[in-house]
Amino acid sequence: MSGKVVLHYFIGRGKMESIRWLLTVAGVEFEEKFFSTKEEFQKLVESGDLLFHQVPLIEMDGMKMVQTKAILNYIAGKYNLYGKDLKERLMIDTYAEGARDIMDLIMGVPFTPPEKKQSTLNNLETKAKVRSLPAYEKALSSSQYLVGNQLSCADVSLFEVALMLEELFPTILSTFPNIQAFQKRMKAIPAINKFLQPGSQRQPPPGEAYVKTVMDVLSHLFK
Template identity: 65%
Template sequence: MSGKVVLHYFDGRGKMESIRWLLAAAGVEFDEVLLTKREQYEKMLKDGDLVFQQVPLVEIDGMKLVQTKAILNYIAGKYNLYGKDVSERAMIDVYSEGLRDLMEMMMILPFTPPEKKEAQLKTIQDRATGRYLPAYEKALAGSQFLVGGKMSCADVHLIEATLMLQEKFPAIISSFPNVKAFQGRMKAVPAISKFLQPGSKRKPQPDDVYVKTVMSVLNMQLPVQ
């Protein structure tokens, strides 16, 4: 690997947070270039770094990768978190995509008008308890991990998602014993335990400063997530 992994994004969660989680779970150290000014973003565009004019951008192995799913799949494949064959990878993708759908609903909350936030929270809670958590509860029945009896990127996404849900709905996994036990096991994984400690590169819940920075840097021209 040519140098340390470098993440280019805002000082907040967004779509980069799952990448931070996956790198941390793989035990990979990374640096961050935090976007705080419009000029930084414009330079990235001018330099041709953003193929689709969107962040996140990750420098890894001499490449400048964009598109969240492509970045996550590369990291998962490189660090043996992507199953043993195409069949396992397909199921890992199924579970990962479901979690991304759920987490993206939560990502847009900070950018949701105040009068619509309560309805959005209700939708998230209903979808989580009625659609997503039951699927993961079933998948974890009799198994420590979602696919193949070994930790994959889907498991890392699941603990990230459940912790995000609990920030808004503290008791939400109490009716899903397999998911709750899974979360406890994942928290005990040394690399993940380290990432959950104060002072790690895990980002806190988005605040007004994060929202204003994103809107300013993107000049409200791109979808914000």
């Protein structure tokens, strides 16, 4: 197996985008092998590499890894983005999972039937403003990082989800000054600044083509 890190996924964000973000912050270069047909996905399944017949799949350190949280924790642990002890890791996981809850809702929006989309967006905005963002705002009131005194994968998760929320609700951070300051600090990190530029491996918001591809490839799951 090549020493390169290789990502296998649809051409789009989905659950792979958080992995792209964390690898970028860790300074790890990666290449991607996209698939867009049932046949290509089935070939991955038949290879035995997809333990639970699910992607993301990444090749790294001589392993083929699946399950998003396991992959993220491995990367964070390897590149010193996972705190200094178990107590810090507990809080890092807590904040990262809180961000994941919102990300999952955001990822579901493009797949929502048109007649339910506005209510789905309203629910998402309310949950973010009332339940999630206040917790991060408080955590950042006395520190530039969510946990401890150094950057962690939780900070990367918050940064990613805050950007995603702003794409849907441009003024959503207007009443959260600590998160706004946090965003500014994160954007100043060279690797992040580069990833935010056009032409990077960052994927755009999901459009109709991405939704159709996912629905077609995974149609067996929607029956």
